[in-house]
Amino acid sequence: MHALARLSPEIRQYLLVTGNYWAFTLTDGALRMLVVLHFHSLGYTPLQIAALFLFYEIFGVVTNLVGGYLGARLGLNRTMNIGLGLQVLALLMLTVPAAWLTVPWVMVAQALSGIAKDLNKMSAKSSIKLLVPDSQQGTLYKWVAILTGSKNALKGVGFFLGGALLAVLGFTGAVLAMAAALALIWLASLVLLKKDLGKAKAKPKFRDMLSKSRAINILSAARLFLFGARDVWFVVALPVYLSSVFGWDFWLVGGFLAAWVIGYGIVQSFAPRITGKQNGQVPDGRAAFVWATLLAGLPALIALGLGTGWSAQVVLLGGLMLFGVLFAVNSSLHSYLIVSYAKEDGVSLDVGFYYMSNALGRLIGTLLSGWVFQAYGLEACLWVSSAFVLAAALISIALPRHRDTARQA
Numbered sequence: 001m002h003a004l005a006r007l008s009p010e011i012r013q014y015l016l017v018t019g020n021y022w023a024f025t026l027t028d029g030a031l032r033m034l035v036v037l038h039f040h041s042l043g044y045t046p047l048q049i050a051a052l053f054l055f056y057e058i059f060g061v062v063t064n065l066v067g068g069y070l071g072a073r074l075g076l077n078r079t080m081n082i083g084l085g086l087q088v089l090a091l092l093m094l095t096v097p098a099a100w101l102t103v104p105w106v107m108v109a110q111a112l113s114g115i116a117k118d119l120n121k122m123s124a125k126s127s128i129k130l131l132v133p134d135s136q137q138g139t140l141y142k143w144v145a146i147l148t149g150s151k152n153a154l155k156g157v158g159f160f161l162g163g164a165l166l167a168v169l170g171f172t173g174a175v176l177a178m179a180a181a182l183a184l185i186w187l188a189s190l191v192l193l194k195k196d197l198g199k200a201k202a203k204p205k206f207r208d209m210l211s212k213s214r215a216i217n218i219l220s221a222a223r224l225f226l227f228g229a230r231d232v233w234f235v236v237a238l239p240v241y242l243s244s245v246f247g248w249d250f251w252l253v254g255g256f257l258a259a260w261v262i263g264y265g266i267v268q269s270f271a272p273r274i275t276g277k278q279n280g281q282v283p284d285g286r287a288a289f290v291w292a293t294l295l296a297g298l299p300a301l302i303a304l305g306l307g308t309g310w311s312a313q314v315v316l317l318g319g320l321m322l323f324g325v326l327f328a329v330n331s332s333l334h335s336y337l338i339v340s341y342a343k344e345d346g347v348s349l350d351v352g353f354y355y356m357s358n359a360l361g362r363l364i365g366t367l368l369s370g371w372v373f374q375a376y377g378l379e380a381c382l383w384v385s386s387a388f389v390l391a392a393a394l395i396s397i398a399l400p401r402h403r404d405t406a407r408q409a
Helices: 003-008 007-041 046-052 054-074 075-091 101-131 137-192 214-234 236-243 250-269 285-296 299-309 312-340 347-376 378-396 402-408
Strands: none
Touching: 007 046, 007 101, 007 137, 007 236, 007 250, 007 299, 046 054, 046 101, 046 236, 046 347, 054 101, 054 347, 075 101, 075 137, 101 137, 101 347, 137 250, 137 312, 137 378, 214 236, 214 285, 214 347, 214 378, 236 250, 236 347, 250 299, 250 312, 250 378, 285 312, 285 378, 299 378, 312 347, 347 378
16 A cells, blocks of 8 residues: 555556456456356347347447547546446346346346446546656557556456356356445545546537547547457357357356457557567557458458368367457557547547447447347358458558658647
8 A cells, every 4th residue: 555655646546547447347248248148048049149238339339429528527537437336236237036137127237337338448548648648659558558458358357257157156146246346346436536537628518529530530430340340250159159069168168258358458468569669669540551451351261261171169269369369459559549649638529439439330240240140150250350350451541640640740
């Protein structure tokens, strides 16, 4: 505690924001795996499971747009704490007797969870912009990469936690345990998080929710296709395929997907080194285009490999590892670019608009993951994924380069 007191106020706030984000992410990842595996075991079809997340993604789209506005008016500390509180409520909604766990009830609980997740993420990402001087872009890139990478690593731990808790405590016990733990984090955050962090000096108007920046609009469109490309096969199709085709149990599905996301998060944390920051470089639009192009053909190659009669486990699991590395670098680049492009006063408006596109991509990917997998199989999901990444790469051509930024200065 004494060592914490000696840290600068900015570092202390960064640690608090990151700690809140970590705690939330654990419950979010665990809940996702709990819902997929529990309702698959009850005989729900892939499309029905995807429908359970429909409100989660729809309300994520709305929340990012409105949440950026609320963060600029109320302060990011308040939007982050509202997110934590709503997640506790969403978890408690799922502790009702099994007979009450109808599809509409679960969809409403997932809607609250979607609102909570995106309020929390928007608040955390926006806060970093305010804690690092604008002249220190390399430091900003490093801090964003650490926050994003550690979050995704913990989301992977959450996947494993969800599978493990389901096997040990059952669905209701697992959800209740997570609600109790997160409630304690929420109470601590209410006391410790700095008041008025991120509140805009000039009160934003409601129309300011829509970004006026060409760079942010282009990056948001690329983000939509990038995350649609991941979720079109990862959200529903992959865990159901591993369970039904490979015959894996809850522990193995949860453990494998946890390891994948943990590795993905670790790569994100080291993305600045991979993309050349050690040589004094920070990424621009050209880097986003190059890395998206490298990723674009990989899902199609996995689909071709599955259709050739080769070992499905070698092709799918090996391809998934490589996909994770390349996707992690792409995601980390985007996360840095949005924070870099965003204006400091009312930063949450720009970040919220960008993550609205992110949530819309997840929504499209989630729906397609259930429908395409049920109708055409995993290989079709992979072909759609490749097409989406290619679209993200082509859109990224229009992103600003360093020389463009210098001319505008």
